[in-house]
Amino acid sequence: MTEVVTNYKLVTLDNEYESINENEYFELLAKPEAEEPVLLGSLLTTCKTTMKVTIKRWHTVSSWHWDVNEESCGICRMAFDGCCVDCKFPGDNCPPVWGVCNHAFHMHCILKWLNSNSQQQCPMCRAEWHAKVKI
Known part of the structure; x- marks a missing residue:
């Protein structure tokens, strides 16, 4: 099995971030090592803990050229x-x-x-x- 380790903690979105504008969103994305939360869709991430993911099934697709x-x-x-x-x-x-x-x-x-x-x-x-x- 393959394990993918990321450095993001996922939490639900608080009301204070629902009205974030596009410029603020991209500014937050540009600072991945900051302790500021980063908005991803309807989820909020902070860079402090590790989440381990185990891939149980893998379907591959190839292309020929x-x-x-x-x-x-x-x-x-x-x-x-x-x-x-x-x-x-x-x-x-x-x-x-x-x-x-x-x-x-x-x-x-x-x-x-x-x-x-x-x-x-x-x-x-x-x-x-x-x-x-x-x-």
């Missing part, structure tokens, strides 16, 4: 999450390929580029093309 600086292929200009002009459907075995120069292209696009050019250079920076991982 390409780890490239550009969002599209430098040759065909199509997005990496789509497909290149030679593919019919997104995901048709057309992964992005990174060169040692850190430029990324669809696999079909860079193979077609390298086959049509005798110098085997990156189409973006003209450095000699070498894939980071063998194609």
Whole structure:
């Protein structure tokens, strides 16, 4: 189990703080180490005691994204999450390929580029093309 320790004591809101204006609220939030109470919604906190929380259940959510600086292929200009002009459907075995120069292209696009050019250079920076991982 995971324990989260915070340095706030929660108490109910007294009537004297119900009419606090927005500027006073943000001034209080800017002083977390002060003994002044800090308004949080309908709760009032002071920074003196420790509250321990035990997390009994944890539901995680993940997101997936390409780890490239550009969002599209430098040759065909199509997005990496789509497909290149030679593919019919997104995901048709057309992964992005990174060169040692850190430029990324669809696999079909860079193979077609390298086959049509005798110098085997990156189409973006003209450095000699070498894939980071063998194609």
